[in-house]
Amino acid sequence: MKGKLITLEGIDGSGKSTITERLMNHPSLSNVVFTREPTKNWIGKAVEQAIRSDTDQIAEFFLFTSDHAEHISKTIYPAIENGKNVISDRYLDSRCAYQGVTLSEKFEDPIKWVQKIHDGWTIIPDLTIFLDIDPEFAIERCGNRGEQTKFEKMEFLQQVYDNYQRLMKDNPERFVVVDSSQPIEEVEKDVVDIITSYI
Numbered sequence: 001m002k003g004k005l006i007t008l009e010g011i012d013g014s015g016k017s018t019i020t021e022r023l024m025n026h027p028s029l030s031n032v033v034f035t036r037e038p039t040k041n042w043i044g045k046a047v048e049q050a051i052r053s054d055t056d057q058i059a060e061f062f063l064f065t066s067d068h069a070e071h072i073s074k075t076i077y078p079a080i081e082n083g084k085n086v087i088s089d090r091y092l093d094s095r096c097a098y099q100g101v102t103l104s105e106k107f108e109d110p111i112k113w114v115q116k117i118h119d120g121w122t123i124i125p126d127l128t129i130f131l132d133i134d135p136e137f138a139i140e141r142c143g144n145r146g147e148q149t150k151f152e153k154m155e156f157l158q159q160v161y162d163n164y165q166r167l168m169k170d171n172p173e174r175f176v177v178v179d180s181s182q183p184i185e186e187v188e189k190d191v192v193d194i195i196t197s198y199i
């Protein structure tokens with residue numbers, strides 16, 4: 001039997017990295033493959049450079065998407081074909097939500113354009129957990145963790161948040177929302193309950 005693909009999504013500062021680290025140490029998830037986008041391979045490193053510079057938005061989009069292709073062929077596809085469940089900290093919807101903003105001056109419906117580029121080769125997640133937090137609160141949290149990237153700005157994150165709302169409305173069958181303004185133990189409990197009852 002094939003494994004399931006579960007993705008964690010949310011704006012910067014919503015707590016994805018913190019939750020992922022806790023899930024990795026959770027006894028009931030010890031057989032799960034944990035992964036992330038951007039990845040840690042050389043394309044992921046190129047993506048990190050793009051994020052930290054004034055790179056052309058289309059070039060940046062294709063770096064993220066190239067990283068996604070490599071991620072699917074080397075990590076996601078082999079794992080699920082082997083019956084392993086996979087949890088990815090960010091995935092396809094991050095591109096729709098973030099590049100849906102950065103490409104908004106280039107395309108009339110940038111989310112649709114991003115989805116079209118992924119058509120036919122990506123693997124759609126079975127379940128996507130959206131860590132829901134007010135952008136203002138998330139920015140405050142990002143401020144506490146040091147240097148900020150070009151994406152960690154209030155107006156930008158509000159638009160990313162709005163794009164996630166559209167994605168959830170368009171894909172209600174796979175999205176589940178968790179309130180990530182709660183204390184971390186509560187967020188962890190909600191996320192673990194959702195995942196363990198699914199897999």
Ligand SMILES: Nc1ncnc2c1ncn2[C@@H]1O[C@H](COP(=O)(O)OP(=O)(O)O)[C@@H](O)[C@H]1O
Pocket residue numbers: 010011012013014015016017018019141142144145180181182183184185187
């Ligand atoms: N539930 C929570 N309550 C309080 N602080 C949190 C919570 N979740 C995360 N944080 C803090 O908020 C900041 C951003 O969290 P992080 O996990 O890095 O978010 P993300 O990976 O989504 O950008 C970190 O400093 C983290 O310690």
Ligand SMILES: Cc1cn([C@H]2C[C@H](O)[C@@H](COP(=O)(O)OP(=O)(O)O)O2)c(=O)[nH]c1=O
Pocket residue numbers: 011012013016017037038051064089090091094095096098099149151152
């Ligand atoms: C995967 C992905 C991330 N991003 C953005 C989200 C983050 O601002 C940044 C780096 O992702 P990440 O390292 O997950 O940042 P954080 O832990 O703060 O959430 O790249 C995109 O714009 N498009 C994408 O496809």
